[in-house]
Amino acid sequence: MDRSTRERQWNSSEARLRGLLMAGLAGDEGAYLSFLRELSGHLRAFFRHRVAGMPSEVEDLVQETLLAIHNQRHSYDAGQPLTAWLHAIAKYKIVDLYRFRSSHGAVTASIDDVEAVLAFQDRDAEDARIDVEGMLATLPDHLRLPIVLVKLQGLSVREAAEATGMSESAVKVGVHRGLKRLAAWIREGK
Numbered sequence: 001m002d003r004s005t006r007e008r009q010w011n012s013s014e015a016r017l018r019g020l021l022m023a024g025l026a027g028d029e030g031a032y033l034s035f036l037r038e039l040s041g042h043l044r045a046f047f048r049h050r051v052a053g054m055p056s057e058v059e060d061l062v063q064e065t066l067l068a069i070h071n072q073r074h075s076y077d078a079g080q081p082l083t084a085w086l087h088a089i090a091k092y093k094i095v096d097l098y099r100f101r102s103s104h105g106a107v108t109a110s111i112d113d114v115e116a117v118l119a120f121q122d123r124d125a126e127d128a129r130i131d132v133e134g135m136l137a138t139l140p141d142h143l144r145l146p147i148v149l150v151k152l153q154g155l156s157v158r159e160a161a162e163a164t165g166m167s168e169s170a171v172k173v174g175v176h177r178g179l180k181r182l183a184a185w186i187r188e189g190k
Contacts, residue, residue, distance in 0.1 A: 013042070018082040025073060036066055039086070046090055057097060065093045075162050088155060088163035095148065099137070135182055143178030146171045151179075 017038060024032025043065055047058045068089050076085050136144050149160035150171065161168045 014081065014083055017042075021073070021076065021082065022078060025076075036070070039069070040066060042086075043090060046087070047094070050094055051097070054097075061090075061093050061097060064096075065090050068093065072165075075165070077158075077162060080159065084155065084159055085162065088149060088153070088159060091153065092145075092163065095145075135185060138185070139178050139181060142166070142170070143174045143181065146174035147178045147182075150175050 017035060020031045020035035020038065024035050040062055043062045044058060047061045048055070051057050051061065069086065072089065076082070136147065139147070145164050146160055146166070149155045149163060150157060155163070157168050157171050160166070160171045164171070166174070
């Protein structure tokens with residue numbers, strides 16, 4: 001399948017999902033149920049690709065993400081792409097999964113699983129990514145999440161605010177203070 005065909009399919013899917021969500025937000029329960037049903041298929045593919053080493057987690061991630069989307073549906077800005085908003089929420093669920101597994105000693109993935117999940121082929125890049133993730137893990141959520149969303153995932157401050165429920169100012173402050181704390185941490189050689 002060539003790139004233009006994939007883009008047409010993606011744009012068609014985006015438009016259909018957005019239309020169903022907007023109709024659902026306007027009170028059409030059938031459209032909203034169709035939105036959730038179609039979205040669940042997209043989320044399964046999204047998670048299968050990103051947590052390849054943990055196939056048993058995919059369905060839990062889908063359900064948790066659908067619940068989060070349902071609870072945050074009022075925060076969707078109709079002027080913004082739907083997939084950016086959806087993927088931000090889905091990526092938070094992946095972060096939550098890794099945080100939970102690491103805090104409960106349940107991270108037992110082999111290096112092959114980590115490479116599949118992080119999609120790194122270069123060993124030095126992988127080591128750097130693990131170091132950055134380790135440093136970010138030391139930060140509280142209100143500092144770490146804005147950095148991950150804005151600086152690493154490339155979301156705008158507004159998108160990050162919508163995804164986290166924080167104000168735009170709080171996101172900006174979180175990025176600034178978090179980066180400042182990480183810089184100090186690096187200088188101290190920890």
